[in-house]
Amino acid sequence: MIAIHGSYYNNNFGDLLLIKLVENWVKSKVNSTIVYPMVDKQEQKEFKEHFPNSFIGIKQRETWQALVCTGGGYLGEPNWSHGKKLGGKWNKQFFRRHVLPAEICIWSNTPYAIVGVEAGPLSNIFVRHEVKRILSHASVLSVRNIESKKFIQDTLGIDSEVIVAPDAALTISKEDIPTTALNYVDSLLAPYQGMISLGIHYPSRFLCDTPQAELLRQGLFSTLASTPDVLPVVFSDCGSNNVPSDTEKLAKIIHNSTGKECLSLPFKGIWETAALISKLSAILTTKLHVGIVAYALGVHCESFATHQKTPRFYKQIGRASQCIMLDDISDKNIVIEKIERALQAARNQVSPINCQEYEQVKQNSLIHKQLVLNFLNSTIQN
Missing domain, CATH: 3.40.50.2000 (Glycogen Phosphorylase B;)
Structure with missing residues (x-):
């Protein structure tokens, strides 16, 4: 079973498209069941309309072979949350939506890749600490712009390899x-x-x-x-x-x-x-x-x-x-x-x-796809 996590909330086109593209990449490489761990209960019906054969939830987390975290801006705060070092709606939402899948993998020693994300800025000290922890443990890490790479390496102090390539949605034709x-x-x-x-x-x-x-x-x-x-x-x-x-x-x-x-x-x-x-x-x-x-x-x-x-x-x-x-x-x-x-x-x-x-x-955006395929090739036994 392969877990895919992204910002699949409010039925949002951009985030759903990124998930759909990654799902297609995964399916082209491995014959495994795909699960989406963190879809809100009230949004599951609409999510199923886009992903009709998907499994939802974390009950089968012990069977996860790998996790792929898709792109999106969820590792960086929106403008209206900037400066909120403690508390704040977006910061609470981040912990509720985006922490558990990677933490499950860290606890269980399951490999995971973070592909095509936006990172930073982050004002909240607890969010910043958690993002640093999640990024540091990733087997593969790619971001969609140089600003995100600088935030990860210079601001968070992570010395892992960070690959930069344009947003994965650019691969669409x-x-x-x-x-x-x-x-x-x-x-x-x-x-x-x-x-x-x-x-x-x-x-x-x-x-x-x-x-x-x-x-x-x-x-x-x-x-x-x-x-x-x-x-x-x-x-x-x-x-x-x-x-x-x-x-x-x-x-x-x-x-x-x-x-x-x-x-x-x-x-x-x-x-x-x-x-x-x-x-x-x-x-x-x-x-x-x-x-x-x-x-x-x-x-x-x-x-x-x-x-x-x-x-x-x-x-x-x-x-x-x-x-x-x-x-x-x-x-x-x-x-x-x-x-x-x-x-x-x-x-x-x-x-x-x-x-x-x-x-x-367009060609550079395909780097994210190749990273996912290489990650699965190195971690999954068909």
């Missing part, structure tokens, strides 16, 4: 997306052929009652009102697909403010979201992995980031200008400029795939 998911998206967009489909992602951020969210809305409405060839496509990548979402709210506001028809697409599934991203002309997002997958699939993306991990990615791929921290937006013209750049790239069919660094970034 259009060939990975099931035909059923592509056909589903094609059917949604078919009535709008010839239009520029502008993805507007993570509507919750656009609906916040903050000065920056108001500037986002103003810039968006102003641009859409003057571009009759653009179809706004509001979509979400997390949460329950059975509950009315902020996608509907934002779509209605866009329609009422601009008079434009607007598609509203709540989260349906991992592959449906990947298929949608691949079919859009351009994307605006406040989150990380929609931008990563967009780049991997050749779609221009403009980022309004809310987490320090996001600008790290755009810097890594040589596209730092496409990402700005949301809190740094002080004028709606900044928003308008970014949206117009995305639309221009779409109209001119300018794709990241045609850039010199694209193939190298």
